Amino acid sequence: MHLGETFVEAVIREVKEEPGFTYQPERLAFVNESLFFENGDAAEGRQCHVIEFFYLMKPQGRKLFKDGEERKILLETKDNLPERLYWIPLEKLKECRVFPVFFHEKLYDIPEVTEHFISDERKAWN
Numbered sequence: 001m002h003l004g005e006t007f008v009e010a011v012i013r014e015v016k017e018e019p020g021f022t023y024q025p026e027r028l029a030f031v032n033e034s035l036f037f038e039n040g041d042a043a044e045g046r047q048c049h050v051i052e053f054f055y056l057m058k059p060q061g062r063k064l065f066k067d068g069e070e071r072k073i074l075l076e077t078k079d080n081l082p083e084r085l086y087w088i089p090l091e092k093l094k095e096c097r098v099f100p101v102f103f104h105e106k107l108y109d110i111p112e113v114t115e116h117f118i119s120d121e122r123k124a125w126n
Contacts, residue, residue: 007028007053008025008055011023011025011053011055011057012024012025015057021059022059022060022061023057023058023059023060024057024058024060025055025056025057026055026056026057026058027055027056027114028053028054028055028114029054029055029056029110029111029114029115030052030053030054030102030106030114030115030116030117031051031052031053031054031114031115031116031117032051032052032054032100032102032116032117032118032119033049033050033051033052033116033117033118033119034048034049034050034051034052034099034100034119034121035047035048035049035118035119035120035121035122036048036050036099036121036122037122047122052100056110090107090108093107093108099119099121100117100119100121101119101121102117102119
């Protein structure tokens, strides 16, 4: 988030900046406190505790993919490291290693009210 920016404004901006899509947040679906060990940078092995906000989103404009179509988009980061975004059919989710781990259960039956989770993913990486 940028200083003075709301969560909703940050979500819209991030989705537009990174994959280049325009989405409108519908509502906050999940709040997750995630405990994990950092990997891949100078903080390797350092214990982290972050709070994540997950929104249900609606695309604005034309539809990019057909229903059930699997797509991969390669992004460039500031560090020139490749980053990949994947759109997969929901029925294939259980075949994937997905974090936070509660997605395996909750994305099939999204609750009407915001749910709070504490995900200890330090053990999931072992």
